[in-house]
Structures are given as C-alpha cells and as structure tokens.
Amino acid sequence: MSAPLRLAVAGLGTVGAGVARLLADNREVLTRRCGRPLELVAVSAHDRTRDRGVPLDGIAWYDDAVGMAREAPADVVVELIGGPNGPAKAVCEAAIAAGRHVVTANKALLAHHGNDLAEAAEAAGLSLNYEAAVAGGIPIVKALREGLAGNGISRVYGILNGTCNYILTTMRETGRPFADVLAEAQELGYAEADPSTDVDGVDAAHKLALLSSLAFGCRVDFAHVYTQGIRHVSPLDIEFAEELGYRIKLLGSARITEHGLEQRVHPCMVRRDTAIAKVEGVTNAVVARGNFVGDTVYEGSGAGAGPTASAVVADLVDVARDRRAPTFAVPAPELAALPPAPMERHQGDYYIRLSVLDQPGVIADIAAAFRDERVSIEAMLQRARSETEAVPVVLTTHRVEEAALQRAVARIDRLDTVVEETRMIRIEAL
Amino acid sequence: MSAPLRLAVAGLGTVGAGVARLLADNREVLTRRCGRPLELVAVSAHDRTRDRGVPLDGIAWYDDAVGMAREAPADVVVELIGGPNGPAKAVCEAAIAAGRHVVTANKALLAHHGNDLAEAAEAAGLSLNYEAAVAGGIPIVKALREGLAGNGISRVYGILNGTCNYILTTMRETGRPFADVLAEAQELGYAEADPSTDVDGVDAAHKLALLSSLAFGCRVDFAHVYTQGIRHVSPLDIEFAEELGYRIKLLGSARITEHGLEQRVHPCMVRRDTAIAKVEGVTNAVVARGNFVGDTVYEGSGAGAGPTASAVVADLVDVARDRRAPTFAVPAPELAALPPAPMERHQGDYYIRLSVLDQPGVIADIAAAFRDERVSIEAMLQRARSETEAVPVVLTTHRVEEAALQRAVARIDRLDTVVEETRMIRIEAL
Secondary structure (H helix, E strand, O other): OOOEEEEEEEOOHHHHHHHHHHHHOOOHHHHHHHHOOEEHHHHHHHOOOOOOHHHHHOOEEEEEEHHHHHOOOOOOEEOOOOOOHHHHHHHHHHHOOOOOEEEEOOOHHHHHHHHHHHHHHHHHHOEOOOOHHHHOOOOHHHHHHHHOOOOOEEEEEEEEOOHHHHHHHHHHOOOOOHHHHHHHHHHHHOOOOOOHHOOOOOOHHHHHHHHHHHHEEOOHHHHHEOOOOOOOOOOOHHHHHHHHHHEEEEEEEEEOOOOEEEEEEEEEEEEEEOOHHOOOEEEEEEEEEOHHHHEEEEEEOOOHHHHHHHHHHHHHHHHHHOOOOOOOOOOOHHOOOOOHHHHHHHHEEEEEEEEEOOOOOHHHHHHHHHHHHOOOOEEEEOOOOOOOOEEEEEEEEEEEEHHHHHHHHHHHOOOOEEEEOOEEEEEEOO | OOOEEEEEEEEEOHHHHHHHHHHHHHHHHHHHHOOEEEEEEEEEOOOOOHHHHOOOOOEEEEEEEHHHHOOOOOEEEEOOOOOOOHHHHHEEEEEEEOOOOOOOOOOOHHHHHHHHHHHHHHHHOOOOOOOOHOOOOOHHEEEEEHOOOOEEEEEEEEEHHHHHHHHHHHHHHHOOOHHHHHHHHHHOOOOOOHHHHOOOOHHHHHHHHHHHHHOOOOOOHHHOOOOOOOOOHHHHHHHHHHHHHHEEEEEEEEEEEEOOEEEEOOOEEEOOOOHHHOOOOOEEOOOOOOOEEEEEEEEHHHHHHHHHHHHHHHHHHHHHHHOOOOOEOEOHOEEEEEOOOOOOOEEEEEEEEEEEEEEOOOHHHHHHHHHHOOOOOEEEEEEEOOOOEEEEEEEEEEOEEEHHHHHHHHHHHHOOOOOHHHEEEEEOOO
C-alpha cells in the first residue's frame, strides 16, 4: 500500500460536501481502486459551523483558500469555489505554483483561463483535471481525451445544460410559457435565483468551449462561441416543432468547417427520432462523432452533488494512480489556434415564424424577400385565419447561409403587414 | 519526442486491417495525442497476398503469431485472432512472458482466462487492455475502470450484441419470424454463417462477465452467467409486448443481490419509455448505475472494423502515454470471488404466453396452478376466441421468485388444454 493521496478542498458548498461524503461513504472501494487511501487533510470554507452532513473532525480548516492552496500539506487541491476569476483562479494558480495537482469543477474558469492554466500545470508536470466541469457525472472529458483518442473527431454536440432542458421539456409537456416554467424550476431548485447563466446559454457555452478544445486539439476559445439562450422560445414554436416532426433543444455544437472552428449554443429543432431529441428533463447528453468509431452517445445527470462529486473523485483516482494526460488531450503548447468560423457563414435549414395580418399580398411580399436573397422555401404552414388579428405563418427553408437568411428576415420585419418580430430557430441536421 | 511505441499485430482480418488503416489515416493526430508515433513493426496472418486496403511494406511478417509475440521487437502485441483458447491465448501468454503489453479485442478469451491473464500481466508490470472486447467502439471499459471509479456500482446492464438487437428490431418493424430475419441478417453481413454465438447469447455473456468484474471488483466468472438466446422469441410475443407497453431486448444484466452475484443474459421486456428500449438496430448501449452518479448511459456501434479499431487504438494510446490501470479496476489478486446468485432465486415480474384450447375451466386450472405457487397475476389478455383451434392467452405476474414461477409453468404445461409449450419472458425493472 502506497502513501495516502492528500487532498485539500476549497469550497464546501453542495458539491464540496458531496465530495467529502463520497470519500467517506466509498472509502473502501476507493482505496482498492487507487491502491492507496484518498485522505482529506484540509478544507476551506467561510462558515465553519454549518452542518454539512459529513464529519470533518481532525481536518485542518483554512479561512483563506489561497493560503490553503499554498501551504496545506496536500498533493492535490480541489477547487470547488466557482466563478471565472477571483479566488477560484487564485487558488488554482497558487496550487500549481506550489507543485500541487488541481482538480476543479469550474467550467467558467477553464473557459476563460484554461489555456494559461493548462500551460502552467503541464510545465510543472502536474495534472489539471476537470471531468466535473462538463456534463456533470458523465465521463465525457475522459471519453474524448482517452477513450476516443484513436479518432479524428469531426463533430461534438449535446445537451449541456439541464436547467434549459428541463424548462423546454416542461414547456412541451404542459404548453406553458417560458417565464411560468422558469419560476417553477426555481422553486424546485432546478434553476438559480439569477437564472441568466443557464437560460441565456452561457453555462452551455463554457462547456462547449472545453469540449471543442478536447475534440479538435485546439486552444480554448470561449470568446468566439456564438451564444443564444431559450428566453424567446414560445409554446407556439414548440407546438409547430411537434407538427413538423421536431423537438426544440438547447444544443451546444462544435465542428470544423471550411471557414474555421464553428462553436454554437442556441435553441435547435432536431428530428424527433434522433437520440438527442429523446433526452428529457435535467439529463445531459453528448454525442461525439469520430472518423472510425462513428457516433457515440453519453447520457446522464448533468448536475447535482452526487454526479459532480462522482466526476471530481474520478479525477482524484487518476491522480492517485498517476495516470496523466495533457489537459486538452494534446500538450498545451501544441494546441492549434483555429480561426473562428463566422456565424454569418453558417449554413443550415431554418424555421421561421412570422406574425402577419392576413391581407391579400402578404405572402407574396414575404416570398419575394426570400426569393431576392435566394432563400428556398421547403414548407409553409398557416394554421389560423383572421381578418382582424395577426396570425402565425411558419416557413421552413432549404439549406441556406445565415447571412442571407438574416437579410431576408430583416426585410420582412419592415413590412407593414408583419406585426411582431419574426422568430427564427435553426433546424439541426445531426 | 519520445521513441515510437512499436506494435506487433496478430491477425489481419477485418479488425486487424482496420487497425492498420486507422494507424495510417490518423497518424498525425495520434502522434500528438501520444507524444510519440505508434509504429506498426510486425504482423502475423495466414495469407500474405490478400489486399487489405492498407500498405504493409517494410513491416515484418510472421507466419507464426506466437513466435511473433515472443520475438518481434515490439512493445505491445495486439491480439486480434479471436477464440477462447488456441493461438489467441498462446499469443497473449507469450507476449506477457516476453515483457510486452497486450491489447486484445477478444471477449471469449478474457471471459474464460481473464483472471489468469490479468494476474500474469500485472505481476509483470504490464498492461492488458481490452476496450474493444465490450461494446465495440463505446469506451465503456474505461468508463467503468476510471470514469466512474468514484462510485460503488450497484448494477450494469445493456444491449451487448448488435446482431440480436438488429434481429429483434427488424422482427418488430416487419412482423416477420426469427428464422426469416436471421437469414436476411446473414445476407447483409450482420450475422455470421454460424450464428449461434450471437443468437444464443454467448457473445453477450462473454461481455457481461467482463463488465461484472469491472463494475464489482470481482473475479471474472463466465461459467455462472445464466444465458438464454433469442431463437424462441416469436412475432406474437413482440406484438403482445407492444400492446403491454414493452419492447423485447436481449439484455445482459449484472448486479449484487442478497444471494450473490447475479449475471443474466436473456430476452427481456423493458418499458418502452426507457433509454434502453429506444436503442435500435445494430447499436449497443450500456447503462451503469453508481451510488453517487446515478444512471449513466453509453451508446454506439458495437461491432465493425472502424469502431473496433477505434477501441484498440485507444488502448494503445494509453500504453503510449504510460497510463496504467489494474485490468479489472482493482489488482487481480484482490478481486473478490463472489458466490453466484442462483437463477432460481431471481425475483421479478414475468410475461407468460400460453397456447390453450378455449374450453370451460381452462383459465381456472391455470389460475389454480399460479395460486398454489403463490404467483400473483397482474393482468391477463385473451385476444382471440376459437372453438376449434388453440388460442394465445397472455399473463403478466407481480414480483415472484423464478423457482415458483417455473414450477407453476411446469404444472400448466401438463394440462390437457395447454397444447404448446408455455413461453416465458422476464419483465425487467430498470
């Protein structure tokens, strides 16, 4: 039996307490799998008195997480504070400077500073592990970094935010509007008091930036992730999607195109018979497409104390067993700086919902706008007729470039007969 | 750049050629991920003249695979011959004796000799990697061994044989009988000329024995996998399953029960809304249940040159990066010898299809047999009525022990009014 792997945990919120509980509950099996004990030697949190449901006797307490990272007699510092900057960043930097491995669940930090942290850790011969940062308990970082290492990856996409998927699933099942379902999700603890990081797609964008780097061997480039959330998705769109054979999902999708690295997070219509369409509620799912393996799908809980702790501890087992991998699958100095593919160059099919006054000539005006931009209409649905109120008209297009589509929509929105802003949702070929 | 990792490949069939092609096609990305080249230095196959679609110039040819494993100047021997004994086993043993790592896709070999081979490899400080042996390109071995290492695993199950899943899917979609669909699958190359290893559940049982060992830290115990294939599944059963809200799948399932390690491969009825029910065609899927992560699902191609080569090369990347793990997640000498749970002690719900003469009293006789064995009926369906021909009667039971159910069925089969052998399919709670 080798010496214990000594752990210092910064942050004892839900996830930190979950990690401490897992280490206690699964001590025996962990020791067998690690070949040595995982020993919690130091923790840092603001409130020493709160009952976290797990005994912390005999463990050194630090008020200052950065001081702990610098001074505690630990082999690994586990950063569970969160946030893209501030103490979380300082803790990781201090740990690396002190020659300690880092395990973190912090997607925001790595999305913003992953390149620098990876270089620092690798230069010092240390591991920087972050399985918990992407899709919670699903071991997708390991799958991309090691399990699919034989493949050239052409695409990675998935449902990366459980809050959004829960809201979209509930909207579809109940027909209720976004605001209503969000409020319920907040009551149930599926959404935060300030939901913007989730519902505006930022959290999914953080995760996607990490997946891209892992999949394509390129530098993390969060700044160029096109990001759009789900606030504007309406029950009407969900109904039309059903009618057209689709489900609406907030997807993160990355691939290499002729224009460069395309990274997008936005609501999509996906065919109802695809694996991703069937992923409901708070579940996360990721699909990775390899040139030899084809599509592989990974599904599980994307958040919560248990799944996140599971991923954090898997990272610790790797450290205990001395299993190393470059942070983003290839050594940080060799990561390619890929040009970002401009969203205007994106090509795909589109769903367009217009709100029009049902007057003679309105469809002709709309059709003319599309014709002039060479946007080819695949189908048109007009469900209601009214001489006094606006009615919804839905169009789907054949493959077209985003810029042309946007120009056509802008022109349509200037028509007098179009009374609300036109809604567009991209139809995703998977 | 470190020295190349030198590879000797035994067996150049579909998979072996696929590995050679992957090494050539993805050379650049592999070198970046490995930190050094993967270099094919020796191969062994019977036919030197066959065009395998990949250049093999300058690579040493051996007629004798065992001799190659012993003598070729290789760091790793890749065993792709197949079969539970004979040359495949001799190649692995010779490689380990000569101090070479082993990568294999051979589930039959490991199901029969995994314990001994793991002990030998680990004693010599060598890796024995076999990602390709279970669920093809899906990195499930790595997920269980490393990605979910933080968890106590309570259950692992899945669709482990693409041939059977293809046949069952096609039977459901077309209403055609087993023999008919099997013949078609053979023509399409989805089933072998001798299909028994697949359709009798043996291949799935091999894989399940490896999953059990990985999940529960126990010795591989293929001899105690209860195994039943899909030959007896009829279109009528598939129809009734649909009517009752189920799909019929050949599942492998392992868990720890109060009676010991339960390992079963047999056709199951699974609720139509479960993830596993939606896995169609030749796709494989595995679900692992951890005490912290909950259920995680892994899905992808279970066979074929590309997916299998992907898994083989992932194992090679691990060797190249010097990432080691005990063969079955804990060191071989520490693997527990768990008592096998007898199938008679299995508890669950059952689907029973009887073929009866529709005479007064027949249902009463059947009900009495169940009552006497304390089998509680959940539902009964009698779809047809006929005074001259046998009609099907379908029953589902509440939770009952297998032994009692079997006794009741045996008694029912002795009734004069029961004209064909009664069919039983276990209903699986997932």
